[in-house]
Amino acid sequence: MQDRPLALPHVFHRAEQLFGAKTIVARAADSTLTTRTYREWAQRVRRLAAALDALGVSPDARVGTYCWNSPAHLELYFAVPCSGRVLHTLNIRLPVDQLVGVVEHGGDEVVVVERGLFAQFWAVVDRLPAVRRVVVVDDGSPASLPVDDRIVDYDTLLASVExxxxxxxxxxxxxxxxxxxxxGTTGKPKGVLYSHRSTVLHSLGLMVADAAGVGERDVLLPVVPMFHANAWGYPFAAVFAGSTLVLTGPSPSPRDVADLMREQRVTIAAAVPTIWTGVLPELAAGDVPDLRLVFSGGSAVPISLSEAWRTTLGVPLTQGWGMTECSPMVTSGRLRTVHDGATEEEQALVRSRAGSPASLIELRLVDPDTGAELPWDGVARGELQVAGPWVAASYYGDGDPSRFTADGWLCTGDVAVIDDHGFVTLVDRTKDLVKSGGEWISSVELENLVMGIAGVAEAAVIAVPHPKWSERPLACVVRRPGADVSRDDVLAHLAERLPRWQVPDDVVFLDEVPKTSTGKFDKNDLRRRYAGHVMAP
Amino acid sequence: MQDRPLALPHVFHRAEQLFGAKTIVARAADSTLTTRTYREWAQRVRRLAAALDALGVSPDARVGTYCWNSPAHLELYFAVPCSGRVLHTLNIRLPVDQLVGVVEHGGDEVVVVERGLFAQFWAVVDRLPAVRRVVVVDDGSPASLPVDDRIVDYDTLLASVExxxxxxxxxxxxxxxxxxxxxGTTGKPKGVLYSHRSTVLHSLGLMVADAAGVGERDVLLPVVPMFHANAWGYPFAAVFAGSTLVLTGPSPSPRDVADLMREQRVTIAAAVPTIWTGVLPELAAGDVPDLRLVFSGGSAVPISLSEAWRTTLGVPLTQGWGMTECSPMVTSGRLRTVHDGATEEEQALVRSRAGSPASLIELRLVDPDTGAELPWDGVARGELQVAGPWVAASYYGDGDPSRFTADGWLCTGDVAVIDDHGFVTLVDRTKDLVKSGGEWISSVELENLVMGIAGVAEAAVIAVPHPKWSERPLACVVRRPGADVSRDDVLAHLAERLPRWQVPDDVVFLDEVPKTSTGKFDKNDLRRRYAGHVMAP
Structure with a gap:
């Protein structure tokens, strides 16, 4: 067979040749929309690749991006790797010290920054001597720019080359x-390097019918940001399949997302659960007739939220589970024929779980004490390990080698069970489990139950040190505005549904659960905050 | 990223782990059905791999198969390559001399033969000294077997090992x-060697939503034989996706195929047009409510047949075009959004053509005289060349190197045009074009028009030597039973639709168009037969 590389130039040229008339729709800062064809996009990618050469960027340089989901970011997604360079997406929500650490660790020569984010990035630029140029994309923001030789205007640069x-x-x-x-919020930055092969295979993985089935007829809205885990791979898959792509632009509000879904007749959308909580009240029955798949990931899908989507809009949320280290797709909760006879409640439960593995992904469950492989019987709990051609073999610079086994698998740090159809239920993060009197209590199970109470907006459960039981669970709860939920309400709700020893010892109410830069519950913060908490009697 | 091979053991273990309860349904010689689960199939694959070891078959041997679409054949499809050996599918329709040539060329150590095909194979076995064992699969046929040390019973063999x-x-x-x-009906046998990588990628290619979108919910019926071009790759894709797989068994009649489609609630079926011509009258409206995709390949799809399927059964035929050298998928005539505004007639025309390339396939059009690449403008005609990771780089043993370009592309031998959305229309085989007075006349275009006449069952158009014009077209026509179509009817029909110089000079009527071993029109035979034909005035 021919030795043809699985590489992004194939994806780029395919889109240019077959899908030139298809469109990319993008929201600007003021919520106006611009539309470009793939043909126009491809010409701009070709200009950007030439511009990187003209700027003297090394042939294998890391090029940083500090951007929302924008047309320029989609140009960078292809021009950088197709010209042999490495696209280094920088999380715009990182605290300054982490941002500096990540840019230094990547060794970025150039960073492309949207004007609305410029001040935030420029504040650290003097700590980054290796960054020779800061290319600024005009996103409609009125922010002023200093006079500095390092600053280059993106459109001027593209216009200056053939x-x-x-x-x-x-x-x-x-x-x-x-x-x-x-x-990660602790320790040194850990970088994951994606290859052309892994990116092409992951894209195909998303185009497979039983994954997302991304196709030419789809209108794809990745709300998940392009600065994190490649927006779950959707921009690459969309271009490969020739889908219409909808980009949310800067700081999209729930209403902005809802408007895009309705007006662009979106068929597939992907975001973290918090977004879907906010978007639901902005949409009414009949608003999204073409919507067929709403993926939720990054943290557990509350069943009540998923069912509210299903009953109101006709499409439930489906859990897509993955990790930055896995490009990120590992599993999804899409139903299979084995669930055809199940009740609505049972089906909702399946969709809310991690689900079964994508096409080229291999899973195994390992006993953390003995290292033995555990059966897929729906009972045995062990650490979930992952292998596959789009899964990291190591971190860039070889950080944290303990996350990789001697035979090359990735340790997810999650405890899971797998049933005999290959469906994974995540029990908890290894470090979030509450180890009480020699038994494990899953913080995730408790959170799901608490979030099922009508007046609860969010809930996080953490382990608090305990003199007798080693650890005991504490529920940290955020009430819905105006809701009247008491400590006793929460405990009574759980006592009805759980063995007594699993019921938390106490409940505290917060205005908000602290979040990491990617929107996940920051349980490290909570653990620090409540390390000395004395449980109410 | 992890260096995980794209190899069939992954596909096998995935099916075993995730889809153990799914089924494989097979028709026997007497049309009774047997059903096995994937779990049972996987155990038999594991036995077969052990049995090949027990027989002393070399670790990298070629294992010949001389079988219909049967459970044993599906076991061989995985046990042979997963144990490191090479599955060599032998076309049961090859004339004896070609069969001997192909088995010798492959160097097969063992051949697995179905009992109903045994006599046909045994007739040549003494000419094949390298074949140490002939393993006979009991397919329910009453054929008797000779006493010979080389003969081994398949089920006995599987039962004899762990x-x-x-x-x-x-x-x-x-x-x-x-x-x-x-x-090919002339010259030496030309073998194509598929790798694990090419087979896995081709399977993913079929699972991609815009190709066939083979999924776990599908019930797949490859009527196309597993002894030819891997049944267009469907058995591999079905196992990868966990589809229910329906195997036609020995000598399926059109009624057998129709019964399987109706009773098994088939969703995707694939066969050559001749089959679909025969099956249509056996099915009535409402018989196949779950059918969503009917692929036709191997020769051009008559639009009238496709439209008859659409109006009667609700699903048109869609052309899938490929070659043994390409695993075989290259393009398909599935509609894209660009065709949404088209009339039914225009859409039917698109579906009947080769269509646009599969996900990892690259195409180019080359001027046969200058070697220059031609534009995709819907006008320029040139030779179609193909590249991709599931396209052959050479023939096994390096036969016919002229079919491969210096830069590694496959020359298809087809003349085509490509439009600016990447849709291919095949004009003709290079060797089937009628070269008349310096102009090209497409035999395929003439055949499509003639097959549009109500009383015509089949039509082949060939070039006949002509003293003045070099070549002129001759139409070879098969009437439908009882139909009354005359030479003048055919010529008048064409004269209304074509410039005068393209209308054939004569029409001959046959009982049947001769076919190659894979069911394609054997135009070499017709050209020999009519080389001296004197055109009627």
């Missing part, structure tokens, strides 16, 4: 294409 | 997995 002609060539499919740092 | 335990390992994704010889 587009690259002919075909991009990447001969080695294992060449690095992109890099993303994980959202 | 199943292989643990995981199959193929470390090099470029290792050969399967081999198929092309159906």
């Amino acid at each position: 587009p690259v002609s002919g075909r991009f060539v990447v001969e080695d499919e294992n060449r690095a294409a992109a890099m993303c740092h994980t959202s | 199943p292989v335990s643990g995981r199959f390992v193929v470390e090099d994704e470029n290792r050969a997995a399967a081999m198929c010889h092309t159906s």
